Amino acid sequence: MPDELPSLDYRFATQPSLPGKGLAPEDIADCELSTAALEGLRRRIQAGEVGFTRLAYDQTTPRSIASFARDARFQNFLLIGIGGSSLGAQALLAALKPWYHNWVAGRRGARFFVLDNVDADLVERTLSMLKPRDTLVNVVSKSGTTAETAANFMIVRRWLIRSLGNKFARHVVATTDPEKGELRALAREEGFATFPVPSDVGGRFSVLTAVGLLPAHFMGVSIRQLLSGARAMAELGLSQALPGNLPLLSALILYRFRTRGRSTQVFMPYASNLQAFADWYRQLWAESLGKKVDRSGRVVNAGQALLSSIGTIDQHSQVQLLREGPDDKIVFFLDVKRPGRQVRIPRDLQKYPSSAYLGGRTLTELMRAERRATEIALASDERPSMSISIPRVDAFSIGALIMFFELQTAFAGEMLGINAYDQPGVEEGKLNTFALMGRPGYDERRTALARYE
Amino acid sequence: MPDELPSLDYRFATQPSLPGKGLAPEDIADCELSTAALEGLRRRIQAGEVGFTRLAYDQTTPRSIASFARDARFQNFLLIGIGGSSLGAQALLAALKPWYHNWVAGRRGARFFVLDNVDADLVERTLSMLKPRDTLVNVVSKSGTTAETAANFMIVRRWLIRSLGNKFARHVVATTDPEKGELRALAREEGFATFPVPSDVGGRFSVLTAVGLLPAHFMGVSIRQLLSGARAMAELGLSQALPGNLPLLSALILYRFRTRGRSTQVFMPYASNLQAFADWYRQLWAESLGKKVDRSGRVVNAGQALLSSIGTIDQHSQVQLLREGPDDKIVFFLDVKRPGRQVRIPRDLQKYPSSAYLGGRTLTELMRAERRATEIALASDERPSMSISIPRVDAFSIGALIMFFELQTAFAGEMLGINAYDQPGVEEGKLNTFALMGRPGYDERRTALARYE
Numbered sequence: 001m002p003d004e005l006p007s008l009d010y011r012f013a014t015q016p017s018l019p020g021k022g023l024a025p026e027d028i029a030d031c032e033l034s035t036a037a038l039e040g041l042r043r044r045i046q047a048g049e050v051g052f053t054r055l056a057y058d059q060t061t062p063r064s065i066a067s068f069a070r071d072a073r074f075q076n077f078l079l080i081g082i083g084g085s086s087l088g089a090q091a092l093l094a095a096l097k098p099w100y101h102n103w104v105a106g107r108r109g110a111r112f113f114v115l116d117n118v119d120a121d122l123v124e125r126t127l128s129m130l131k132p133r134d135t136l137v138n139v140v141s142k143s144g145t146t147a148e149t150a151a152n153f154m155i156v157r158r159w160l161i162r163s164l165g166n167k168f169a170r171h172v173v174a175t176t177d178p179e180k181g182e183l184r185a186l187a188r189e190e191g192f193a194t195f196p197v198p199s200d201v202g203g204r205f206s207v208l209t210a211v212g213l214l215p216a217h218f219m220g221v222s223i224r225q226l227l228s229g230a231r232a233m234a235e236l237g238l239s240q241a242l243p244g245n246l247p248l249l250s251a252l253i254l255y256r257f258r259t260r261g262r263s264t265q266v267f268m269p270y271a272s273n274l275q276a277f278a279d280w281y282r283q284l285w286a287e288s289l290g291k292k293v294d295r296s297g298r299v300v301n302a303g304q305a306l307l308s309s310i311g312t313i314d315q316h317s318q319v320q321l322l323r324e325g326p327d328d329k330i331v332f333f334l335d336v337k338r339p340g341r342q343v344r345i346p347r348d349l350q351k352y353p354s355s356a357y358l359g360g361r362t363l364t365e366l367m368r369a370e371r372r373a374t375e376i377a378l379a380s381d382e383r384p385s386m387s388i389s390i391p392r393v394d395a396f397s398i399g400a401l402i403m404f405f406e407l408q409t410a411f412a413g414e415m416l417g418i419n420a421y422d423q424p425g426v427e428e429g430k431l432n433t434f435a436l437m438g439r440p441g442y443d444e445r446r447t448a449l450a451r452y453e
Numbered sequence: 454m455p456d457e458l459p460s461l462d463y464r465f466a467t468q469p470s471l472p473g474k475g476l477a478p479e480d481i482a483d484c485e486l487s488t489a490a491l492e493g494l495r496r497r498i499q500a501g502e503v504g505f506t507r508l509a510y511d512q513t514t515p516r517s518i519a520s521f522a523r524d525a526r527f528q529n530f531l532l533i534g535i536g537g538s539s540l541g542a543q544a545l546l547a548a549l550k551p552w553y554h555n556w557v558a559g560r561r562g563a564r565f566f567v568l569d570n571v572d573a574d575l576v577e578r579t580l581s582m583l584k585p586r587d588t589l590v591n592v593v594s595k596s597g598t599t600a601e602t603a604a605n606f607m608i609v610r611r612w613l614i615r616s617l618g619n620k621f622a623r624h625v626v627a628t629t630d631p632e633k634g635e636l637r638a639l640a641r642e643e644g645f646a647t648f649p650v651p652s653d654v655g656g657r658f659s660v661l662t663a664v665g666l667l668p669a670h671f672m673g674v675s676i677r678q679l680l681s682g683a684r685a686m687a688e689l690g691l692s693q694a695l696p697g698n699l700p701l702l703s704a705l706i707l708y709r710f711r712t713r714g715r716s717t718q719v720f721m722p723y724a725s726n727l728q729a730f731a732d733w734y735r736q737l738w739a740e741s742l743g744k745k746v747d748r749s750g751r752v753v754n755a756g757q758a759l760l761s762s763i764g765t766i767d768q769h770s771q772v773q774l775l776r777e778g779p780d781d782k783i784v785f786f787l788d789v790k791r792p793g794r795q796v797r798i799p800r801d802l803q804k805y806p807s808s809a810y811l812g813g814r815t816l817t818e819l820m821r822a823e824r825r826a827t828e829i830a831l832a833s834d835e836r837p838s839m840s841i842s843i844p845r846v847d848a849f850s851i852g853a854l855i856m857f858f859e860l861q862t863a864f865a866g867e868m869l870g871i872n873a874y875d876q877p878g879v880e881e882g883k884l885n886t887f888a889l890m891g892r893p894g895y896d897e898r899r900t901a902l903a904r905y906e
Contacts, residue, residue: 118819124794154799320743326757
């Protein structure tokens, strides 16, 4: 049986299940908007402007990762990166490795640690768990100039040198721009192994480059399966029309609701190990679409906030607001049909009505009933939702989901007419940080900021 | 020196820093709305309707917890609960215990595990990490009828019995309603130790009852310090007028922005160990204020979504959207002035401009500069924000913050004229779950739901 691709259930986003506020058949049919989005993305890919779909077909990077890993055997893998340089690897670890991976004997793959913040406690406590000689440090920064990554790497580099002397460079692998940037120059000078982040792939679209695949391989995640899932979804998403083109269809549904005032998307996977995946998607969606101007320069303040939740947990935290609060959201559920394990609830406590009905059922049956119960409850208040289902949380499905959400984001960017691949709004804060930290060349800005002290 | 209470900096929410969209002095001055909110809450407290502020003064619960803990020495503390029954304890653990608490030798306090979801992988992997004889199981449900908690407890109870036989009850402590409910009845029948959740304290306001304090004590967190911080804030919040009454002031600021169309609050602590605290606050704020009708029965669909973010991480994930996307948010930063540790960045790599300026500075200086840089960047686009500062992340400050956010939520509920203490919108989903799981008595609903299969 070939691996099963995700499926999309949008009945609670459409009429007649949602009679008043649901989308009509013509809203989600093949149309000029959807055709233009598909053609627009294809054109950007052909023009070499957008590279993320190509990654699913790349055989060079997996080969060089495998070759590098054969000679680099370490007990610990320490990733230094932030935002798009760490969220993807964290999502893969949480989804695809067992709970408590780092802490069990007989684990498959290295232990995985991340320094994704300039947090003194985090940095000091993490280093105290590791011995330099057992640790491979992966410093990840596409530009090579990210302040947080530079600061943490300077600390970790010194920690390595203190213990290993001039052999420390064998414990460092840098993932950065293939040619440019200070991290590339430093890697040349100090002799670090390196992996490239292709110049046509932005940070938040980079999980299927070495940014995500190198840590994945060291943790023992199958790159081959990941890319196989991504490839299957890329083929679907770049060739088919509606309704078979699932990422294009979900982009269109989200676009329709966005233009009807729904400024927040609630992404709610029913699986505790997809929390980090939700955070990865949150960056992808929010940073790609949150744009002041469209491609013609018109001020649009586009974008949609993404509130990540976990079912069933956040039924007890967010559903009250979702059902009764401001009607400005669309909920996107993720359903896992057949998880790896079945845990059966024993037939005990039969005289207690709140327990008795659960006896003999599995946790998965309860989990799936809760999701269904919640989408129906939302629909009964005319609050729209849709669901994506995967057969199980494995490398193939996660690869497919990664490509699904990347394509959906790219299509939504085309529909909104914005550039989904830049982040001009982050620049101002970076310059302010340089000024406040006394970086040479920023004196004028520093003087201007002094009035806020 | 007495412990220092949090402080509030709201200049970037007000004129003149935010000339166009900032609040005017009269918007945040003592007014009928703020006075009525303060008096309203005081009245509910006196009427015995609202109990959360009283918890800061409770000496009975801490004493009975200490007494119970003297005879119950366990290596592992396993909490079974969901929503308000687990988020508080998880926030305390993450904030107040060192990173990797469970995994280091010489830890102070028990190891802490949580089953907060009916997730088969989570449940099975967690139990595989524990031995029944070393484990105290704390089952927490105010109503005693929560499906997820019942299901997980049935599994864990059987796991205990298989190994310990009829001595298993010594390994169970139930936190539930003092009189009513099936968990209370079961505890009586099986002889579990119990702690009460007072009937005038709802789940999301219950972290300072045994719901949060029992796990805190077992983990080695100082209950005395927590309550001392909470008490100091309760005294401020129930006695003072504006502008000294910080929770009342922040409630008013958030209310003003809410009525001007800002339907999302972004809560962004600059400390990685406050992620779980942000999730606790997210439930408190969203579930308390997200209400369809006000106290007079008028349909208002009140409430504000809470998007929790962590600085600096989410500068690289959310700030693009916050600066350039829809202008419908207010950002609430949390700043830690002097964390426990100082980690200095070495003066290396001086020929690399992106590293050189960081040499000699501390991670905390960089963290605080980043927050300041971000609030100024937001203000330059007329995007409002405010900041709460704490001296450090310790039990006193966390206790003070818990009471701060609870009071702020209660005041905002008064201003909105809604009942901040119920959750009617969760009921429908619960009934649907009963029906889908075949609970006796729900046949009619089950038939009605069959059309969605």
